[in-house]
Amino acid sequence: MQEGRNDVSTLDEVLARLDANLEPALERLFSLLRIKSISTDPAYAADCRACAEWHARDLASIGFEATVRDTPGHPMVVAHRRGGQGSSALFYGHYDVQPVDPIELWDHDPFDPQIAVQPDGTRIIKARGASDDKGQIMAFVEACRAWQAVTGSLPIPLTLLLEGEEESGGVNLPPFLAQHAAELKADIGLICDTNMWDARTPAIQTMLRGLCGEEVFIHAADRDLHSGFYGAAAANPNRVLARILAELHDADGRVTLRGFYDGVPELPEALRRDWDTLGFDPKRFLGEVGLSVPAGERGRSVLEMVWSRPTAEINGMGGGYQGEGFKTVIPAVASAKVSFRLVFDQDPHKVRAAFREHVLARLPADCRAEFGEHGSGGAIRFPVDDPAFGKARQALTEEWGKPAVFIGGGGSIPVTAELKKALGMDVILAGFALEDDRIHSPNEKYNVTSFHKGMRSWARILDALSR
Amino acid sequence: MQEGRNDVSTLDEVLARLDANLEPALERLFSLLRIKSISTDPAYAADCRACAEWHARDLASIGFEATVRDTPGHPMVVAHRRGGQGSSALFYGHYDVQPVDPIELWDHDPFDPQIAVQPDGTRIIKARGASDDKGQIMAFVEACRAWQAVTGSLPIPLTLLLEGEEESGGVNLPPFLAQHAAELKADIGLICDTNMWDARTPAIQTMLRGLCGEEVFIHAADRDLHSGFYGAAAANPNRVLARILAELHDADGRVTLRGFYDGVPELPEALRRDWDTLGFDPKRFLGEVGLSVPAGERGRSVLEMVWSRPTAEINGMGGGYQGEGFKTVIPAVASAKVSFRLVFDQDPHKVRAAFREHVLARLPADCRAEFGEHGSGGAIRFPVDDPAFGKARQALTEEWGKPAVFIGGGGSIPVTAELKKALGMDVILAGFALEDDRIHSPNEKYNVTSFHKGMRSWARILDALSR
Structure with missing residues (x-):
């Protein structure tokens, strides 16, 4: 389509708007972080609902049809924005957070978010939920807000699904997905609840054991x-x-x-080559927990052991x-x-x-x-040769100036399997959290860079998926 | 010695006295059983002391120099009766009892002793401590009482040591033995805290693992x-x-x-022959706990597994x-x-x-x-060819009308090792408890026959050791 040819400059405008509006974006994130949406503790049930309502209002303000949906537990937020071109996407995040115990190990009030500067000069956002998962959600929402502000619409048809029980078992998600399958189904899933490979290397997780x-x-x-x-x-x-x-x-x-x-099977050659570029250091990986010698199958690398064996x-x-x-x-x-x-x-x-x-x-x-x-x-593998994965990878590579990598992962992210099972969707797992974000622990943080370049990354991915 | 020749008739008199005085002996035992000498629970410390004092008074009444000795825990009772002829002996028992929990499983007050008749006609004494160890102690004391009544003395020089912490760790026993070694040392030890082979077969345990x-x-x-x-x-x-x-x-x-x-080594032939006479039924032994197949060394009998391997x-x-x-x-x-x-x-x-x-x-x-x-x-083996063991065995055989057996034992009786270690003494382990006495459990009992024939057995053993 002809108008596609000019989108590069539209994207530039969107990115410029994100850069110019980092401060108000941080303020919005801070007001979200002040809500004590601890899902495991019934004492915070009203806070969880308030958090869902905060998201619905915010999404409505940028053109989404946003609703708070009751479940037997904490509510879901579902928001639709029709229009745009290209493949449709379902974005998943969770608005609930972990408890804050032991509270005495925090160096500040976990629900009074602050910007701090680390000894190495890195600016960080300190609060419970800053990285897991409110900062990651808002990076995506801010990308939508900027597209809306610049073009009056979004590049692709989009649905957001925000869960309130990810940290407390998530038992209500599978029946909710099954019940609303027709409404939620999209061409591709987007999940933000993951890490980069390291602070400079963006990653898409394409295999889950x-x-x-x-x-x-x-x-x-x-x-x-x-x-x-x-x-x-x-x-x-x-x-x-x-x-x-x-x-x-x-x-x-x-x-x-x-x-x-x-x-x-043996690891596909393409993935092996990708992983070889990661510069993964098994000595460091094991050394961080006081170990030094891989204990698994003889003749396999540590990365194979934890990702593909x-x-x-x-x-x-x-x-x-x-x-x-x-x-x-x-x-x-x-x-x-x-x-x-x-x-x-x-x-x-x-x-x-x-x-x-x-x-x-x-x-x-x-x-x-x-x-x-x-x-x-069973294990999940997403089709890395599917065009959507290639587009997202390219968008990340352009933002970070370093090739984005397809990585494996040792743990499982239950919602991924649920989306695959209930909706038959492949999912692009792309998040900007870092290993040292102390999620689930005292003094959780999210780098300002993760937030800022995360927004820009999503703005690019939405653009790429529309082509 | 000439006077020995007439002791058979003296023994008969002693045995007859025991038969005639079973009722008062039971009354004495009942008054002892009413004392709540639970050693593990500090709430019963005064009861433990009262129990020690009861024994000291009772032993003094039949000619012992009896004292209550303080320890860092519950007191010991030490009682001496000099005179008599032949080898000296140290008799050990413990006056403390196990707690009674779960109290709701008792069918009567554990400290209100009763005589009951079992469906098979067996008369039993029901109370906490009836078997473990008050009934067993009093069987010995009553034998002494009868000898004293009939002859004005005991057949052999005797020391009694009654502990108050056997059921609660017994940590004060080894230092007490070491400190009073010269006072307590005798030619042979007598311990009553063991079982018969079965209700008709007396036994002396000569091996402890x-x-x-x-x-x-x-x-x-x-x-x-x-x-x-x-x-x-x-x-x-x-x-x-x-x-x-x-x-x-x-x-x-x-x-x-x-x-x-x-x-x-392989089991000595004499012991193996002894054990072969026991009619031990491995199927029954295992069947009682829901098992059927010996799980130990291939080619070994169950009795070997639990006694000598x-x-x-x-x-x-x-x-x-x-x-x-x-x-x-x-x-x-x-x-x-x-x-x-x-x-x-x-x-x-x-x-x-x-x-x-x-x-x-x-x-x-x-x-x-x-x-x-x-x-x-280490394991303990007593010299079964030592004359004292032969005399005790013969005395038991005469009382029960069935050959007494030298048996092994799977568990360990700590005081036995302590006596061996601190005082260098061999010990004759001869008691009249039965496997079904429910020691440590609700509804503990001691057969009236164990008590009665136990007294008679000790009267015979004291006589035999004097020869």
Whole structure:
């Protein structure tokens, strides 16, 4: 289309407006940060609703049809802005924040946002929710505001969905998505709740590992026994469980479950090349938590281990007497919580079945196993060769002056899987938080640069997606 | 000596007196059982002292020089009766009792002793402490009372030591023994705090296993990690510990520690023959706690496993998240409590060193182990060919009309080791409690037969030891 040819200059105008209006944008963010929208604590329910209403008013003021939607928990904000050209997008963020305990470790009131300058000269915004997720949401909203101010519309049709329970389980999101699928569905999802690779390198997370969580209980005698009287003669669930857990890995660190590596290919060459450019430093990564040697599969890099290889971890185990001192007991039961991180096409149900088979094959006489299921979801990979991903990557690269990278990620961002499942949407995960933002901890911060260049990045991405 | 020839008739007189005076003996026991001498609860400190004073008065009334001796905790009762002939003996018992919680499970006031008749016609004494240990003490005291009444003296020089803290750690006993070693030392020890083999078969326990208790902590990262971010890359102490514990036993159930079986001979033929006569039923032993298959060393009988073979048991283990639900954590530390039951000449210090070596040999990079010591004592075997043991055995056989057996025992009776250590004494462990006495539990009982024939047994043993 002809008018597309002039959009570069329109984008420049939008970016200039963002630069000129950083102070009022910070003021808006500050007024949002003053709202104590702690979702886990029922004492703050009214604050959560006030926060949702604040967003709805703000979005309405820049042309969105914005509504606050009740749920069995805290409300959702849904805002639509039709018009524009190109693919439609659904932007997701969450307006609730983590609790502030331990409050005595904060060096200021967590709900009295402040600008501070760090020793290295970096300007930061200090407040609970500055990075997770209010600053990240407002970076996006400010980009929309500037487009609206400069052009009277947005580059693409847009829906915003702001959740109020991300930090407290988010149980009401899946049914809400299912119920409003037709209203919320768009060509592409945008999620802002992620980090950059580092302070200078923008990133889009394109792989998320899946999860299969299992709990196992090993039962033997019908009561706790005295190990002096029954030792050796009676089956000890601790010993049985230790063997089951020890044999989850072989000597090379590979998981021994039958068929565990089915559907796990080698990393695609293009992604490997991308990751090679990251300058990831495994020594630093491990060194930050007091470690030095990768403990996973022999012959794999640390980045592979945490991003693209499946794992088995014993997250909890326990049996018998664990208090002070000593008690010579043979417990009636011992238990463990084990989680498997899944990649590519691994089937969580097959993994669960293989784990149970592994346990049952190692049960001696007189022992029985009981299992509990704790979540299962396959891995997610977004199609990095899809044009939308290429456009977003290019936009980020232009803003930051450094190639944006497609990265993996070890954890899971539940909403991503939910969007994929309920709405069938791919999602561009692009956020501007940094590893040192202390989210969930005292003295949370968000760099002013993250906020400012974040706005500019979203202004560019919206533009790019319209082409 | 000539007068010995007539002692059989004297013994008959003593036994007849015991038969004739069962009712007053029960009354004395009941007044003792009414004293709430719960040693663990400071609220009952005055009751404990009252109990000690009751014993001292009672023993003084039958010719003992009896004193209540203060300790940093509850007092000891020490009573001497010189004179008599033959070897001197030190009798040990404890006047304190277990707490009564959960009180709602008792079918009567635990400190209001009663005689009841069981469905099978067995008469029982119901009260806290009836079996453990007041009934057992009084069986011995009544034997002394009858000897005193009939002959004006006792068959052998005797010292009684009654402790008030057996149920609450007994920390003041070893220093008390050491301090009063010269006063307490005798040719042989007598301890009443044990069971018969079954309701018809008297037993002397001649072997007690030793114990080596170890606690191990496996440390890795300097904090708990998120298994989504660090999984596989970071060492997981749960996994390291599981392997360490799993490899404590080989496929045949033998303990793998270096040199663990040094000093562990096969069971002496005489003892094996004795045990073969017991008619021990492993199916019943295991069946009572819901088990059916011996879990110990391949090729060993259950009685060997619990009496004469050394064991390694994981009494407690724990690491990571063990609460409700699921938390994908890699813990900074995991720990286990492991105990080794020792037999014959195993050296607890060598076993401890071998365990630590086993752990350290399995520590991967980035992990460190920390150890805690929880008790160590070698096994005890008394010389069954010593004449005193033969005399006691013969006396029991005569009373019960069934051969008394020398048995082993899985647990340890700490005072036995203390007497051996502090006073260099062998101990005849002969008591009349039964497996179903519910000691430490609600509705504790002691059979009237245990009490009555227990008195008669002690009267015979005192006589036998004087010869």
